[in-house]
Amino acid sequence: MRHESRRTERRAALVPEDARRLIASGVHLTVEESPQRVFPVHAYADAGCAITQPGSWASHCPATDIVLGLKELPDEPADLMHRHIFFGHAYKGQPEAPRLLRRFEAGGGTLLDLEQLVDAEGHRIAAFGYWAGYTGAALAVLQHRGELTAPLAFSSREELRRRLGPGRRRGGGVTAVVIGADGRSGRGACDALRTAGIEPTRWGPDHTQDLDRDALLAHDILVNTIGSDRPVPPFLTKADLDNERRRLSVIADVTCDVGSELNTLPVYDHITDWNNPVERLREGPRPLDIIAIDNLPSLVPAEASRAFSADLWPLLLSLREGSEVWDRCRAAFRHAVASLGGRG
Structure with missing residues (x-):
């Protein structure tokens, strides 16, 4: 090793x-x-x-x-x-x-x-997915609160839990959607959001096949935990980010397929990291940030x-x-x- x-x-x-x-x-x-x-x-x-x-x-x-x-x-x-x-x-x-x-x-x-490492049906049988989703969602919440600082320096799940809640819960009024909520990463993301006092909107394959972009943009936080093994219409485009009705302010892209034709969120062009965890996609009175770190589970x-x-x-x-x-x-x-x- x-x-x-x-x-x-x-x-x-x-x-x-x-x-x-x-x-x-x-x-x-x-x-x-x-x-x-x-x-x-x-x-x-x-x-x-x-x-x-x-x-x-x-x-x-x-x-x-x-x-x-x-x-x-x-x-x-x-x-x-x-x-x-x-x-x-x-x-x-x-x-x-x-x-x-x-x-x-x-x-x-x-x-x-x-x-x-997949079974005969193509399901992963050894993966870090749960912790990727958990940490990705946790960072998105902290960024939305204005509490995320760089460089990142977490050491355990318990430290993240203390930062998210329960004593510091401030989830009232904050909305979040998790794409791929039923997978390993999605379950981790939902758990982190609930720890922060936010009950997530859960999206599965049915929602992405007939995608409602206005519904995505109406949430404060978007956590994408699902990738694709074939090209599909993007979940969001750069043009969508300029929608006047956009409420969305933080995206956590756990999949990090940037640079690939299979990228379902082609709104950014490079991953972020521990030293610079957040990339600002839109400035102004309605800023929009993305977190796209490709080794999220290493935070726990x-x-x-x-x-x-x-x-x-x-x-x-x-x-x-x-x-x-x-x-x-x-x-x-x-x-x-x-x-x-x-x-x-």
């Missing part, structure tokens, strides 16, 4: 107690030291893991090893020869996708993308990691024997590489 090169990435794909379970099942697990990971390296050593220096996977791991992470790889090595497990964000036409896939193609490696790293690790570690065991879940990951990777052609 590699160190995460992004300084604000504090999560772990495996927590120490699940690392112990893998080792008890005969897996040899090496963990790189990491100054920002929420779990100290000695907890992994106590679980039986070998410990090594950050970034050592690139020069010291045999080509047969599997390298586990969460977010983007460093720029070096240019050619990737290992099997890597992480969120590659490479299959929806994102601008950086061709370059990443070319690196695997050049080195003969494989991307087993965590986004593709321990809780998010434990939930994800509990889903992931049994799947990692199945890598030895092979499984349909990982076969689907490999097939998605091969299709993406074959689709590159002369691009990028």
